[in-house]
Amino acid sequence: MLDQDEKNYHVWSYRRSFVEKFDLFEKKEELKFVRDKINEDMRNNSAWNHLFFLKFGRYKLKLQKTIDESVVSEEIEFAKEMISKAPTNPSSWNYLNGIYKILKRNIIELKAFATQFTNLIYESSVSLYAFELLAEIHKLEKNVEESKKVYELLAKTLDPVRVNYWEYKKAQLTVV
Amino acid sequence: MAPDTTDDDRDKKIAKLQFLIGLTNLQTSQQSKSKSKSKSKPKLDRFDSILEMLETSKPQIPQVEQETYPSRTINAQLQVEKNVIGIYENFLEKGSNNIPEIETLKHVQYVRFYLQNPLPVEMLGYDSLHTWTIYWLLNARCTLGGYDKISKVEKDAIIDKVFSFWMDETDAIGGFSGSDGEYQLPHIASSYAALLSLVIIIDDDNYKRIKKNLDVEKIHQWLLSLKQPDGSFFMHTNGETDVRAMYCALVIINLLGIKDEKLTENCIEWLVSCQNYEGGFGGDLMDEAHGGYAFCGLNALLLLIDTPKQLYDLIDVDSLISWMVKRQYGMEGGFSGRTNKLVDGCYSTWVGALSPLLEVVTGTEELINREKLQNYILCCCQDPGKFGGFKDKPTMRCDFYHTNYVSCGLSFCNSFHFIDEDIMKEDGLAFSFKAAKLDDDCPLGLVDPVFTVPIGAPLRFKKYMKRE
Numbered sequence: 001m002l003d004q005d006e007k008n009y010h011v012w013s014y015r016r017s018f019v020e021k022f023d024l025f026e027k028k029e030e031l032k033f034v035r036d037k038i039n040e041d042m043r044n045n046s047a048w049n050h051l052f053f054l055k056f057g058r059y060k061l062k063l064q065k066t067i068d069e070s071v072v073s074e075e076i077e078f079a080k081e082m083i084s085k086a087p088t089n090p091s092s093w094n095y096l097n098g099i100y101k102i103l104k105r106n107i108i109e110l111k112a113f114a115t116q117f118t119n120l121i122y123e124s125s126v127s128l129y130a131f132e133l134l135a136e137i138h139k140l141e142k143n144v145e146e147s148k149k150v151y152e153l154l155a156k157t158l159d160p161v162r163v164n165y166w167e168y169k170k171a172q173l174t175v176v
Numbered sequence: 177m178a179p180d181t182t183d184d185d186r187d188k189k190i191a192k193l194q195f196l197i198g199l200t201n202l203q204t205s206q207q208s209k210s211k212s213k214s215k216s217k218p219k220l221d222r223f224d225s226i227l228e229m230l231e232t233s234k235p236q237i238p239q240v241e242q243e244t245y246p247s248r249t250i251n252a253q254l255q256v257e258k259n260v261i262g263i264y265e266n267f268l269e270k271g272s273n274n275i276p277e278i279e280t281l282k283h284v285q286y287v288r289f290y291l292q293n294p295l296p297v298e299m300l301g302y303d304s305l306h307t308w309t310i311y312w313l314l315n316a317r318c319t320l321g322g323y324d325k326i327s328k329v330e331k332d333a334i335i336d337k338v339f340s341f342w343m344d345e346t347d348a349i350g351g352f353s354g355s356d357g358e359y360q361l362p363h364i365a366s367s368y369a370a371l372l373s374l375v376i377i378i379d380d381d382n383y384k385r386i387k388k389n390l391d392v393e394k395i396h397q398w399l400l401s402l403k404q405p406d407g408s409f410f411m412h413t414n415g416e417t418d419v420r421a422m423y424c425a426l427v428i429i430n431l432l433g434i435k436d437e438k439l440t441e442n443c444i445e446w447l448v449s450c451q452n453y454e455g456g457f458g459g460d461l462m463d464e465a466h467g468g469y470a471f472c473g474l475n476a477l478l479l480l481i482d483t484p485k486q487l488y489d490l491i492d493v494d495s496l497i498s499w500m501v502k503r504q505y506g507m508e509g510g511f512s513g514r515t516n517k518l519v520d521g522c523y524s525t526w527v528g529a530l531s532p533l534l535e536v537v538t539g540t541e542e543l544i545n546r547e548k549l550q551n552y553i554l555c556c557c558q559d560p561g562k563f564g565g566f567k568d569k570p571t572m573r574c575d576f577y578h579t580n581y582v583s584c585g586l587s588f589c590n591s592f593h594f595i596d597e598d599i600m601k602e603d604g605l606a607f608s609f610k611a612a613k614l615d616d617d618c619p620l621g622l623v624d625p626v627f628t629v630p631i632g633a634p635l636r637f638k639k640y641m642k643r644e
């Protein structure tokens with residue numbers, strides 16, 4: 001029953017176990033391989049997942065306690081660069097958000113970056129992910145009203161397929 | 177935040193949409209005779225809701241990017257969007273009288289035919305999936321409304337067939353294999369499918385026979401032999417471990433009432449580690465988030481914990497929800513299994529079942545968009561002609577796997593779930609899900625989101641297994 005997609009999933013999974021087994025996390029060829037894959041098709045989510053594993057896998061697997069700030073900022077910059085090229089690409093946004101999530105970094109520092117993709121004049125560079133991030137940032141800044149406005153915009157106009165979800169997020173703002 | 181000019185543009189768009197919807201309301205209200213006695217908010221007519229999908233959802237990928245950064249992913253996505261838009265427009269042109277409905281009759285015919293006849297040559301590829309084939313067809317038939325219509329003769333034949341796949345691996349251990357070939361080993365996923373088939377058809381008349389044939393102690397010993405120190409399970413002796421094997425093992429363990437400390441040791445820790453940075457679950461630690469594994473991961477946890485709230489102490493529930501709702505695409509209405517992948521009907525179950533579960537966990541009425549998912553299933557996953565069955569997407573052919581999981585997804589679109597607290601305390605959280613229809617006229621059976629069998633069947637099976 002395995003289609004081509006599922007086969008690819010398993011190939012990436014083997015690749016990951018291989019890296020882990022022989023500690024190839026920092027091997028140049030492996031990094032080049034995966035960055036090339038992303039440059040070739042920046043929506044190749046399996047490649048993004050593999051990059052995340054190479055960069056943050058040793059930390060997640062508790063093989064190291066901390067990650068060099070230089071590595072972190074390099075990856076944040078890479079994600080930002082890819083987002084700027086294609087602001088609607090969920091893979092690069094998830095990568096950026098993922099870094100902040102596992103390192104418990106403060107997303108407020110992404111405010112200016114996210115805001116540039118919420119200008120509705122330039123429709124082609126508008127990103128739902130930017131709006132979603134901005135709503136989270138407003139919430140962290142205790143600016144519930146602004147956050148609510150963003151969720152309403154998403155629910156009513158920008159992303160009506162997820163109206164229930166945005167309503168849920170909005171309702172959560174007032175739950176303490 | 178938004179400058180005035182675009183506000184104007186947006187308002188114009190909304191006005192246009194309202195105008196269009198207003199017009200079609202006139203057209204459709206005359207034709208709609210008996211409307212649903214739905215418990216929740218009034219629903220858009222299907223015609224209007226498809227129109228809204230076309231009007232409000234921009235294609236997933238703006239044309240600008242297509243020109244600047246062409247790639248395989250973009251081309252494939254645009255192809256599907258074009259195809260689906262064509263189908264929706266075609267239905268809208270035919271008018272609100274011809275919007276597709278659930279054609280249960282022809283689908284039941286399809287599954288009944290294959291349940292009762294030997295598999296045709298082109299399906300011999302399923303050979304190693306015999307127990308799965310039985311489960312898919314049987315469950316699809318029940319979901320499509322045939323639960324009470326399975327005769328004693330058919331049930332007896334299914335029991336014979338299921339037990340023909342029983343394999344003793346040694347004197348002490350055994351389970352069900354995928355095919356009847358001698359070289360086959362007992363396999364966790366095949367055993368899961370075999371057991372679910374028995375769960376569906378067990379009754380007063382046959383439970384003694386099922387109990388007599390089912391060697392629970394051998395299965396118990398076999399599962400112990402597959403258990404790994406990190407908590408995971410091998411799919412079969414010397415096989416591989418993944419979230420699917422864990423889920424299937426836990427379903428078997430719960431149904432047979434053989435839960436013990438050795439079998440459940442480190443399960444939770446291992447499962448929790450499989451939630452990845454995107455919020456969904458991968459097959460193994462740090463694998464890519466995937467709809468099938470998300471289904472298995474969340475349900476495996478529900479088979480281990482006592483109350484829904486405990487989930488909050490284990491995983492990041494909000495990022496799982498965020499990942500889940502992103503699987504639904506505005507234009508198509510259906511779900512993809514992974515970020516940047518194409519829509520596929522079977523995720524109506526793998527991702528679609530997560531929604532009722534997480535609605536129960538969060539106490540929210542609705543998280544995904546049932547109406548739009550239903551539009552995708554009815555317009556894009558069933559053939560317009562007289563042949564039944566469901567499929568992945570319009571360009572594909574129907575198969576048993578998709579027929580089952582699309583049927584279940586359609587049932588989830590038409591129902592909501594809740595927990596029976598007494599059952600939860602007595603028999604465990606996983607057995608306590610109950611459901612009600614959103615529309616009383618819906619012909620589909622209710623489906624359990626943890627076990628993907630008719631609602632109530634797992635608890636009934638468990639009770640029969642305890643009966644003398």
Ligand SMILES: [Zn+2]
Nearest residue numbers: 520521522568
């Ligand atoms: Zn599929």
